[in-house]
Amino acid sequence: MLIIEQVLGNIRSIEKLPPHIERVYLRSDLLLKKIQRVKTDHGNELGIRLKNGEELRDGDILYRDEKNAIVISVLEDEVIAIRPTTIKQMGEIAHQLGNRHLPAQFTNDEMLVQYDYLVEKLLQDEGIPYVCEKRKLAQAFKHIGHSHE
Template identity: 25%
Template sequence: MIRVREVRARAEAPADTITLDETARHRRRMVMTSDGGIDILLDLPRARLLRHGEGLVLEDGRVIEVRAVPEDLVAVSGRDRRHLNALAWQIGNRHLAAQIEDDRILIRRDHVIEAMLTGLGAGLDFVDEPFDPEGGAYDEMAGTSSRHHVHHGHGHEHEHPHEHRHGHGHAHAHEHDPVAGGGHSHDVAMPRTGAERSTD
């Protein structure tokens, strides 16, 4: 078995690929088998999401390209940028994994959420695509977490490394209501599970 010694943002001249869904790609330590049958040990300092197109660099120098399995998703669109910002806040306030793009937001299928978004005037398209959600309070990368904040009326989105750490081991990220301008909610770090042979 070969150990992964680093993860690169882009896989150049990969020797093989490994195809995983979003849940299986969020790991710290796990034994995995590439699409071509190479047994590898992922052993990272902290849990993170392996993103589509990244490269797992093995101890012998070979690179395994990460590929995301296409998933059953909903592409959420708004009437304009401000409307999309408000929809993004509604999605984030419900602690849903979301992939935020310039003109749409990708989330997993959920008939309750779909009905809510339709009631708010959102456009919904059902797609089958790889899913690379934004990092959140559960996704500690480089020792910090970021929660995607959407501010109503500013016409833009930005991220803040805006979390509080407490002695009981939870990380809390604040989200502020872009409509009411007041209250906030807490997103609590939770462990992830999957079908792979996790050693962590």
């Protein structure tokens, strides 16, 4: 079994890839695990043991030679894409979701959270525009350590 201790780059920044690519399909929450055993879509087992706080991302290259590469592919997550229409709506929903300690990701015009039926109900009750959909996230949702002391 091949042991991977560092990421060799990302396919988005490589001009030419080898002709044969094997994929390791991971749920986004597994991108945060530093040590794990995975299997490629060709049945090859790998051990991943990342150092120095490195985290996996969609498209990361775990192995590469002239003919082959092994690349991370993230599976889709069910998310709620929140699309407030005013700064007031944004502030109110961010405050309420922050009180629940929900991890979020942001794009130019939306806030993404993992699907939760209680969040969906809150958005409906508050009249805040949103859509529920499956998306391939480039990185995992991260909880930020915090306590109310």
